[in-house]
Amino acid sequence: MSYLHAPRLVFTGDFLSDVSTVNNDTAHYNNATFQPNFQEPGQGATNGWWNPEGGAVFDFQNCSVRQLFLPDGSTQTSQSEDIIIGQAVVGAEGRPTGKMVDLDPDAQMYSALWCVQLRICDAKGNLLFKGDINTTSFRDIQMRQTDGGKSNGQPLGATWTSVITNVEWGKVAEQSAFLKTLRATTQSNTLAINMNPFGYYYNHNDGRFSLGRIIGSIGPYFEGEPLTFAPARRLYGINYTPSARGTYFSTSNFLVEPDSKRVSVDFGSSFPVADSIGTISYKQDLRLAVSKVPQTGVASRQTPTFYISPNDFTEIGALDYQSDPNWLNQTGGIVSFNDLPDATISALDNNQLILVTPSTSLPGQYAIIAREAIDGLVARADNFILRLDYGQSVDVDFYTYQWGKPLANTGITATLQPPTPDTPVGPQNPISELYGNNFPVDGLSFNGQVSSNPQGKAQIRLTGNAIYSPRVYIDGQIYSIDYQTANTDPAFGPEQVVVHLRDYFEEIANPVWDDISEMMIQYSNLYPIMSKYVVNLADPLALAEKKNILIFAFSRGMNDTMHMPVTRDLSTAKRNTILNWLNNPQVAPKPVVRAEARETKAVNPVAPGTPLTDRQTRYREAVKAKNGSFPGFSASDDLFENL
Known part of the structure; x- marks a missing residue:
């Protein structure tokens, strides 16, 4: 991405990020130990932290164009020099705003923007240009504030780098010499954008709660370049x-x-x-x-x-x-x-x-x-944050450079990080046992050795294999893959590709409430804004009453701002099962299956013949102790399904 090339513009202002904080706490995903006070604001682990009713909204606030940089090296800062200077940078019009969400409670350093539209308009609301920012996640998180974040609570900053697609140029764009030059320079009617957020406020008492500062740069895009980092x-x-x-x-x-x-x-x-x-x-x-x-x-x-x-x-x-x-x-x-x-x-x-x-x-x-870096080497993955279902494959694109030029015939080694340990309940972890990441190690398949082509590009194909609730009450697993070249500067490498691999699950064509209850109760726990202001996700009768709007939300594509859930954490099979239930709500309990038949029944997420792990057994017993039974079975059953 070429946001540093001329012509480029700089905008600054604030961003709004109304994130939910109930789902930031890993222990809150355990339905068996969830308590109502976990949805209340506060400062400790036994509540919903500082913004439990957040809706994951992201938007631009009080942003405007501050400076233009021209191909001859000169700058412009006055509207008398170009009409675009001083104009407002805003989000979408006539549709919901974009979303900002984490990859997972165990991967909160990769907050992503979804479905964000950027518009620049004049004081009368006339469009200069607009476009859609491709989904992109935090990179290059680093210390920013010399006050340690005392005023706002968060001293770190990060970077979002992406491209703006589906660009539309307004009629008044013809009045801007800068925009005419930018339009002539960029390729594929796409623009490059880089945004640096920092100064985010947790503090409710300042008037800037849920706001942060953002600095953005927009420049030309050139075909063949990466999409989530600058070459x-x-x-x-x-x-x-x-x-x-x-x-x-x-x-x-x-x-x-x-x-x-x-x-x-x-x-x-x-x-x-x-x-x-x-x-x-x-x-x-x-x-x-x-x-x-x-x-x-x-x-x-x-x-x-x-x-x-x-x-x-x-x-x-x-x-x-x-x-x-x-x-x-x-x-x-x-x-x-x-x-x-x-x-x-x-x-x-x-x-x-x-x-x-x-x-x-x-x-x-x-x-x-x-x-x-030593020898001017840079090696980075482009699509470095991934969500995978069982059997799904994705090619990760890597780019290698030396002194700013593509570097051919360079080997890249990718290695799965070792498993991290479980954390038992104790004084520092009072709610529920927490489960580690990066296991089972056969959850992902990939070739760990590739070499760059003459354009400095290489690909590694990642394939998701079947996993069966390694984190028990949190769907799927987080895998971190280190990658580097043989000559990567040891002071600054390696970097990571991070994958959320979802649990194996077979779609249920004609589900009853017991088939989806644990999923919906968990969403009700983690997103109180939904149950308080839209529909109680834990109540099948309420869901049936509002089924049409929920069918609309659950059937949206991943890049639709109305997509539900906003965290994108459900597999296609689970989302389709929920849709199947919404299309034909069945509230009656699941029929009891005879013991001899149950021994060979393929259950989810445990495959036929797979013994329960200790952690799954403990979770089952905890749910039974709280609810009297596990969904779909009586308290005396030995197998369970639908974690």
């Missing part, structure tokens, strides 16, 4: 900051354009901010440079800083950010140096970019704040 070179922070318990400037994309003699670095995702709205109080003298000698160091508590002599680098220029506390919001944190000397551009062909500051303890030396 750019990258800076990595290596200066350890005790107050941040790590590094600022942790990851920053940059682009070298030899024809334009230009270097552009995006600090919009990494520049440290003083507060939740992006005020800059940082005071260091920061300079970009090209190192003349290889840099391999990485920060730690023991070695927090690495130094370099000015004889060992060629300076590009200083970051002019200190004169304006609002610099980040105005510029998006993207710094461009134009008309660089030929020698500097040539040096960048095969030497590392570094970010340095004059040392206060070693006169004449410079501390290295961030550096490029």
Whole structure:
């Protein structure tokens, strides 16, 4: 994605993320131990945390275009220069807003945007352009706030990178020279977009509850490029900051354009901010440079800083950010140096970019704040967050680059992370036993060794195999796959592909309530906003009464904003079973199956002849103790179904 190329625009403002927090707590998925107070707001594990009635809504708030960057290297910031400057960036009109949801309670660092539309309109509401943002998940999560998030509760920031498709250009777009140039430059009527959210508020008392700051950049898209990350070179922070318990400037994309003699670095995702709205109080003298000698160091508590002599680098220029506390919001944190000397551009062909500051303890030396990876290597997966059903296969696309150019014949190794342990009930885990991830290890099949083609691209096919409730009361399993090249910089690798593999389940053509009750009760527990304001998902009579609207919601496609459930965590077979019930609601109990027949009955999620695991048996007994029986069987039955 080419959001760093010209022409590009920068917008800033707020985003609304009305996430539900009941479903953030893994223990809340256990129907047998769920209590009503888990749906109440609070600060501890025995309630619904800080926003239990969230509806997963995402939207743009108070966003506007702040700056344009043109192909000649100039910038524009006044509406007198172009009509689009100062105009509102908003979400969809005439339909529900987009959604922001996690992959899973065990994978909350990959929050994804679904069904988000972006529009830019003038003050009269006339459309300049609009388009749909492809589903994309958090990447490059890093420390942002120097106040540690005291005001808002969340000091970290992240990045969403994607493409805008189905672009429609309004009539007034013809009045914008910038938009005409952007439209002529981009390909496939698609645009590249990068958004950096930070400063999110958990605090109910400030007036910014459920709001955060967002910085966005939109530029041209070029065919054949990845969709969820920029095919750019990258800076990595290596200066350890005790107050941040790590590094600022942790990851920053940059682009070298030899024809334009230009270097552009995006600090919009990494520049440290003083507060939740992006005020800059940082005071260091920061300079970009090209190192003349290889840099391999990485920060730690023991070695927090690495130094370099000015004889060992060629300076590009200083970051002019200190004169304006609002610099980040105005510029998006993207710094461009134009008309660089030929020698500097040539040096960048095969030497590392570094970010340095004059040392206060070693006169004449410079501390290295961030550096490029060894040999300028970048290897990243594109579709790195996946949802799989049993028997489903997906090709994961990998791209390899060296010094910003596609790198052919590069081996990529992918390895499943080892299983993580279960956590028994105890003082630090008071509600329910929690179950680990990455097992059974045969849940996924894939070739762990591939090599990039002449375009620097490689593919690994992942296939989901049958798994039978390894986490007992949470559908499916989370698998994390490490990947790297043989020469990946050990300081910054590996990265991960993360998969939610759903449980094996056979669709039931004519289900009764017992077949879907555990699923619907769990949704009622986890999404109280539905049961309080729409329909009680745990009440079959109420569901039958509202079946038409529920059939509509459950039958929507994954990329439809009306899709139900918003967490996309049901397999096709389970969702179809729910739809089958809604089309013919049967509330009567499931007929009792004779013991001898039950021995050979194929049950879900346990396959015929598969013994119950200890954890499944414990869960069954807990449900019986609470409800008097397990759905579909009496309290004396030995088998169970429909976890």
